[in-house]
Amino acid sequence: MALSRALAFDGVGFSYGNVAALSDVSFEVAAGERVALLGRNGAGKSTIVRLVTGLVHPDPGSVWIGDWDTADLAPEDLARRVGSVFQHADQQLFARTLREDVGFGPRALGFPAREVRRRTDEALDALDLHAHAEQHPYDLSPALRKVGALAGALALEPSLLILDEPTAGLDRAWRARVADALREHAERGAALLVVTHDLTFAAETLERGIVLDRGRLACDEPLERLLTSAERLKPLGLVPPPIAALSVALDLPGRPVRERDAAHTLARVAGGRSAS
Amino acid sequence: MRTLGLDDVTFWYPATANPALENITLDVGPGDIVALVGRGGAGASTLLLVAAGLAPRVTGGRLAGTVSRGARAGIVLPTPWTQLSGMAFTVWDEVAFGPANLGWPGHAISRHVDHALERLEIAPLASRDPASLSGGELQRVIIAGILAMDPDLVLLDEPTAELDPEGARAVWRLVRSLAGEGKAVLLATSDVDALPDVADRIVWLEQGSVRAMGEPSLLAEDALCEAGLGTTVAGLWRAAALPAPYPLTVVDAVQRWR
Amino acid sequence: MSALHPFSLLAIAAALPAFAWILPAPGGGLATATLALALALVPDVRAGARVVRVAVLTAAPFWLFLLLLHDLPTTVAMGLRITTMVASFVWLVAALPPDRLVEAMVARGWSLTLAYLFAATLSAVPVLKARAQRIVEAQRCRGLSPRGSVANRLRALRALALPLVLSALHEVDERAFALETRGMGSGVHRTPLAAPPDRPLERAARWALLLLCLAAVIWRLA
């Protein structure tokens, strides 16, 4: 059913002038699916973000948000279904308080004040930002401003979230909060497409990995298999994150890549060993 | 002999009541690599600005305590695009901006600039316009611009922020080789997993004061893991409720496991 | 032509329009306009042709509007003056890359401050232009439509201008840190990196040009 498909790239190519940024890229993301977009800088990740948000249009091929073809719509129309956070999102805030900025999207889409308030509060709750809600965005660190921009995207309650390096510069506690907020949003049916270099974050939060290499799709498979095969990752400029590397080094059954699963397996195996 | 000495330093930003740094005492000697870790807003960036002599001189505000510094310090901030001189239209001139301001003779400038370009593996970019560079290339040009001034204290604030994993590994290798030459390095990073192979000493900052200081093994201690500042492997060991001391890295964990 | 010292190029580009206004129309204007356009062709005809084309394209609308507002003689007189000014500047920009001008200013002992202000502005403009574009895009992706009623478009302008200015002002400190840490304002006399050679003959020619302008003004007034 088309609507369960949140996003689809169909034979997409794109070039800036005569430089081909993407060639023949096709993949689909279902509602509720959590996808990591990986690859070296310059591999085409940011171009995919611009295509999904409708800032640029594919040539050849087409990009679908559910049953909408992005070629027919402007970014402000797509904003009803697509929540986006760009690489330098810390530069787009301007309200006097963080709360007011988070409400910018819903207000721009024309929701009544009561609805804007509800969405803003829920987004601030999801990211535990209440302590900073009345603060001036520029009294926060750039990384926290970016979390504020993420709250602004969540407040749109989109069916698809497209995020470019949402955890850049965040400490472990904030990264865990962002991870929880995104998983919770996915459980409510939203699809996630997250550009990141932070493979630990990807392992904790997402389930599928798409790797771009020089504008082409190099891999598209579950993260648990991808992140534990060092020889597949190396040519793509990637290295297995610590927990995946440990799973392989200790030959843990099931090769867990998430901390919770790895801790559970470690405890079980350690218990077994000390008993024998 | 210490290249940088902070003795009981407290610092207030202008028009703010509570201090950004409180009673900081820290020494960094030649060849040392000291890493500052802490939650967002713990004061690491402010401490680097104080060490570089930019706070309070440029930021304004008030400082108590004493800061003693060797000949010359260079700081690299996490936003490369604000660090360009704006007066150079080629990468070579950009890297030469610092030495030229110091009034060095022409031949000395050329020697230092060419050496710095080699160190950062950006010699092929020498005649490129800085505005046309990628985030990663720009970061290396800025670091080269600092190294070309031959500082004995190098200060780095989130040096790998704009880099992909390969670029980040190259910067960590460079930091080790700088210390190898006798330079003192003081850096702040949220990439804690990289520190065991890089830093000699870890300083844990919380709300502007030093909560703990010690060997890299500090990053496997329970209190740090609880604050979310331990390494991923230590955090995993703790989550699995396995006995302390927690292993610091994958290699430690494998040895401990056998 | 571009081998000349930057200050000489500046002097020529300033003198030509000055003469165009000082000398009696239309002969004066005609002479200076043709001279300005000819200068563009001296270094190499192909690049010069492009400069001439840009100059003519920039000057053409003025001729059209002058014709609309004034009688023929005024149109010709003013048109030639404007063409001289346009041709001189377009030729100057083509012949003189900004960095050579900056190095000349520094070498001549003009304060580093002036050279910095001119060069740093030139390099800051494209950065903030790109950022303004990125901010418009980001706000549109949050549902902001820059079309519709004037009130709506003014709101959209505010949602573009405020973040641009706030983020730019926020970075002023970081720019200042960069200048300080790299020795600017250290009071030491800066070593010019590639000081363009300035021959005494050129310097004399520049002063001569200035005197000539003054003489022409006096002759025209007398």
Add this chain to the structure above:
Amino acid sequence: MSVRLLALIPVTVAISLALSAAVDAVALPLFLDTTGTILATALAGPVVGIAVGVLTSAVNTLRNPTFWPFVVVQIIVALYAGFAARAGLFRSLKTAVPTGLGLGVLASLTSTPISYFVFGCTTTGGIALTTALGRALGLPPLGACFFGSFVSDFGDKAVTFALVAAVLHALPRRTAARFPLALRAMGAT
């Protein structure tokens, strides 16, 4: 001049030029090329404002040589904004917009003689057409030229003043505190 003020000037010039380039994204007939001059003056006084104004004209001239004679207008804008800042006229939109309109008149009065004697009032297509309209309405040449430049420049200074007022009020406390004149400009002495 402190290195911080030195770093402020190129940024505020670039703000003016970036805004005047981006204003067509919202399809409004505005120049906004004095935003940086007024902002710099409100933050650091008329001397810095004049430096920003002159540099804005210089960079504009590289792009279009006919801008250079109008450097006089930028200097007048900086001086006017200096008085407005000391009088706290950036306090609210109710004071900022009329002050901007006043500057609109003053700017047109200043630019008209330059536009008329140097360019015969053809600086831009817009001004030329509105001047022709003025002539059609029977205004004398100089009067028509003033009418032309005022009509096309009418809203620009008012919107620019309102924008700078909005920026000053949107500044975080820590930044505003480091520009004493800004506090005064906002009426918060």
